[in-house]
Amino acid sequence: MQTIDVSVEGIRTLNQLLHTEDHTGAIEVQNPNGRHSIAVGATIPVDVTVNGHVGYYCAGMNQHANIQVNGNAGPGLAENMMSGQVRVTGDASQYCGATAHGGLLVVQGNAAARCGISMKGVDIVVGGNVGHMSAFMAQTGRLVICGDAGDALGDSIYEARIYVKGLVKSTGADCELKEMRDEHLEELTQLLAAANITEHSAKDFRRYGSARKLYHFNIDNANAY
Amino acid sequence: MCGIVGLYIKNPELEQSLGVHVAAMLLEMSERGPDSAGAAVYRNDVGDGRLKLTLLSDDANPDWSAFEKSLLENIDSQGVVTPLLNHAVVSAASSLESLQHWLKDNYPQIRVNSSGQKIEIFKEKGSPQEFIENFGVASYTGSHALGHTRMATESAVTTEHSHPFSTGDDLCLVHNGSLSNHNRLREKLQSYGISFQTDNDSEVAAGYLSWRLQEGDGLDDALHHAIEDLDGFYTFAIGTKDGFAVLRDPIGCKPAIMAETDDWAAMSSEYRAIAQLPGAKNARIWEPEPAQIYSWQRG
Numbered sequence: 001m002q003t004i005d006v007s008v009e010g011i012r013t014l015n016q017l018l019h020t021e022d023h024t025g026a027i028e029v030q031n032p033n034g035r036h037s038i039a040v041g042a043t044i045p046v047d048v049t050v051n052g053h054v055g056y057y058c059a060g061m062n063q064h065a066n067i068q069v070n071g072n073a074g075p076g077l078a079e080n081m082m083s084g085q086v087r088v089t090g091d092a093s094q095y096c097g098a099t100a101h102g103g104l105l106v107v108q109g110n111a112a113a114r115c116g117i118s119m120k121g122v123d124i125v126v127g128g129n130v131g132h133m134s135a136f137m138a139q140t141g142r143l144v145i146c147g148d149a150g151d152a153l154g155d156s157i158y159e160a161r162i163y164v165k166g167l168v169k170s171t172g173a174d175c176e177l178k179e180m181r182d183e184h185l186e187e188l189t190q191l192l193a194a195a196n197i198t199e200h201s202a203k204d205f206r207r208y209g210s211a212r213k214l215y216h217f218n219i220d221n222a223n224a225y
Numbered sequence: 226m227c228g229i230v231g232l233y234i235k236n237p238e239l240e241q242s243l244g245v246h247v248a249a250m251l252l253e254m255s256e257r258g259p260d261s262a263g264a265a266v267y268r269n270d271v272g273d274g275r276l277k278l279t280l281l282s283d284d285a286n287p288d289w290s291a292f293e294k295s296l297l298e299n300i301d302s303q304g305v306v307t308p309l310l311n312h313a314v315v316s317a318a319s320s321l322e323s324l325q326h327w328l329k330d331n332y333p334q335i336r337v338n339s340s341g342q343k344i345e346i347f348k349e350k351g352s353p354q355e356f357i358e359n360f361g362v363a364s365y366t367g368s369h370a371l372g373h374t375r376m377a378t379e380s381a382v383t384t385e386h387s388h389p390f391s392t393g394d395d396l397c398l399v400h401n402g403s404l405s406n407h408n409r410l411r412e413k414l415q416s417y418g419i420s421f422q423t424d425n426d427s428e429v430a431a432g433y434l435s436w437r438l439q440e441g442d443g444l445d446d447a448l449h450h451a452i453e454d455l456d457g458f459y460t461f462a463i464g465t466k467d468g469f470a471v472l473r474d475p476i477g478c479k480p481a482i483m484a485e486t487d488d489w490a491a492m493s494s495e496y497r498a499i500a501q502l503p504g505a506k507n508a509r510i511w512e513p514e515p516a517q518i519y520s521w522q523r524g
Contacts, residue, residue, distance in 0.1 A: 034497030053496045053510070072510060074496060075480060093480065093512055112512050113477050131477070132515070 018042035125195035228254025244365025258374025263348025268367030341395030390431035404457035477515030
């Protein structure tokens with residue numbers, strides 16, 4: 001275990017280590033104090049534990065690393081994550097998991113507005129609520145919401161799948177409630193297990209997805225062009 | 226981008242160190258707003274029948290002793306003028322209207338930064354660190370304070386374009402964001418008799434709240450109307466005589482974080498400013514919902 005006090009050693013010391021290919025051993029980060037860009041750009045399979053709250057863009061572009069924040073995260077958590085796992089024990093601010101291609105993002109508390117905006121294959125599991133415009137233009141991947149969803153959930157969604165246990169304030173354009181079939185129960189059970197969230201059962205969730213009316217061209221509208 | 230901080234002391238023992246904490250929060254927000262900085266502090270209530278003004282002179286080195294002599298002769302022989310660089314805090318038994326007339330006729334180069342019984346507003350072009358040092362922010366004592374670091378987007382970088390803006394007696398506003406309908410709204414407000422010192426968009430938000438309060442709205446109602454009439458991005462922190470309020474626009478683009486302990490309540494653009502406060506690690510922390518009004522009042 002290597003400990004880095006970023007208030008003394010700086011963020012670069014940490015982030016450089018996370019793309020040093022021959023590095024081995026877990027890393028503990030102390031005194032993040034809301035600083036930006038903590039544990040960004042990791043390319044190696046390493047366990048990183050951050051003790052405290054982080055600012056903007058924590059764990060961005062993550063590949064292979066397993067990053068846990070014991071605290072809250074500011075805007076842009078795990079933006080464009082490619083693989084690996086990011087877990088926040090508290091809340092995440094807006095647009096967490098934006099454009100992320102892969103891996104698993106777990107927010108144990110609430111996520112604010114635009115959670116999973118334009119997600120491209122990441123799995124996101126939120127233990128609490130998500131804010132408005134979550135999964136906006138979500139392309140692929142799964143978003144699991146154990147609490148409530150704010151306005152315009154899944155607006156202009158493509159082929160991502162959304163599972164919600166609580167209330168949905170409103171769905172966005174072209175997002176609709178869908179049937180929960182066996183394969184979805186199985187998929188959701190696996191996602192909850194992967195996220196280590198044990199207090200919810202897959203059968204209590206509903207599924208939302210694309211009505212596919214928006215992204216296919218409708219020939220009846222041809223005269224408008 | 227701009228930075229906002231607000232700190233409201235619940236435990237009276239901490240009132241002596243209000244400025245130390247606000248200075249630390251403001252400094253942490255320097256990167257969000259390196260162009261200019263300002264602060265509003267609520268302290269030393271002058272009591273009923275007296276008015277406290279913070280004045281800002283366009284002169285770099287105003288002759289405040291001559292000004293004080295004239296004030297004592299013409300307005301109030303018991304008046305007090307406390308100069309601080311190009312600012313001065315004035316206490317006098319007078320009305321705002323008559324003081325404004327007297328200033329306009331005799332000291333056109335002097336602007337009124339704030340009026341009320343407790344509020345004092347200081348602001349300056351330049352780095353937040355220079356502002357904190359020049360205006361002795363760390364020495365503030367008092368019940369609560371708001372601060373702002375500015376990165377200008379909509380109007381010029383000058384001291385008078387800096388925040389906080391006064392919105393009425395013991396009220397002020399700091400803003401992170403940009404308003405898109407400020408020109409039309411300014412014209413409308415001017416037709417209702419609200420005057421503006423600059424072409425700044427945030428000053429329009431302040432003028433809008435002043436107008437709603439003049440129309441008889443309470444602060445909550447004024448803010449509800451603001452959600453309807455202001456178009457743009459904003460996180461506002463509004464200082465009141467006994468506390469402060471926070472409002473984010475319905476889209477919620479601009480950041481805000483709030484925190485509370487038994488000793489204090491605080492808001493900022495980012496957690497790292499709140500991390501400067503004693504006991505921050507164990508504070509209750511949350512992100513304010515868009516289009517919801519949060520306020521603290523001294524009981």
